[in-house]
Amino acid sequence: SQTIHQWPATLVQPVGSPLSLECTVEGTSNPNLYWYRQAAGRGLQLLFYSVGIGQISSEVPQNLSASRPQDRQFILSSKKLLLSDSGFYLCAWSVDRDGTEAFFGQGTRLTVV
C-alpha cells in the first residue's frame, strides 16, 4: 500500500532562518506531488506541484521554493523565513491518472518567530 511521510510535525524557526520540509511517498512510482499551505480562514493554498523529477510548477510567487531530487521525494525550502510564512504545510500526492484523488501527509505546523 502507498504511504506518505512528512516531517517534521512541528517547527519553530526564527525570522531570517532557512527552511527545509521533506516529504516522501512509498509504494508508488511517478506520483504527482504537491505542497499546500493552510492558513486560518484561507483554506488550502496550492504552492507547488510536480509531475516528475526536476519538474516544478509554482502557483504563487513567494519566499518559498520546491525541489524534487528523486521520484518520490519532494522538498519545500526557504533561504530566509518571514513571519508571514507561518502556517500549516501539507504535502500530498496523486496517481498520474484522470480523476484520482489526492492523498495527504500529516502536515507540518511552522511557526516563524
Place this chain on the structure above:
Amino acid sequence: AQTVTQSQPEMSVQEAETVTLSCTYDTSESDYYLFWYKQPPSRQMILVIRQEAYKQQNATENRFSVNFQKAAKSFSLKISDSQLGDAAMYFCAYAEYYTGNQFYFGTGTSLTVIP
C-alpha cells in the same frame, strides 16, 4: 488558477439531523473532477466523496451525498443522520487531469455537531 468558493465558514447541525454544505466553482473546462475532503482536529485530510463532471448521476457514499449542478457550477454536500464524528472542517476541491491534476480547494466550512 481555478476558483472554489465555500460561502459558509461555519455550520452546525443537531445529531441525527441532515446538513448541507455549499460549494461553487469557476471553470471554463467541461472535463474535471470535484471532491469533498474532511479535516478532523487531527488535521489529517480524508476524502469523503468524489464526482466526475461527465456523470449526471450524483455521487453517494453511505450517509454522504452530493448535489452536482454542472450548469450552475455548484457542488453541495449533504450529510444525513449526522454523527458526532462528522464534526470537522470540510473542504470542497476541484481538479483537472490535463493540468497536472492540480487540486484547488475552497476555504472550508467548519461543521459542529450538537449532541
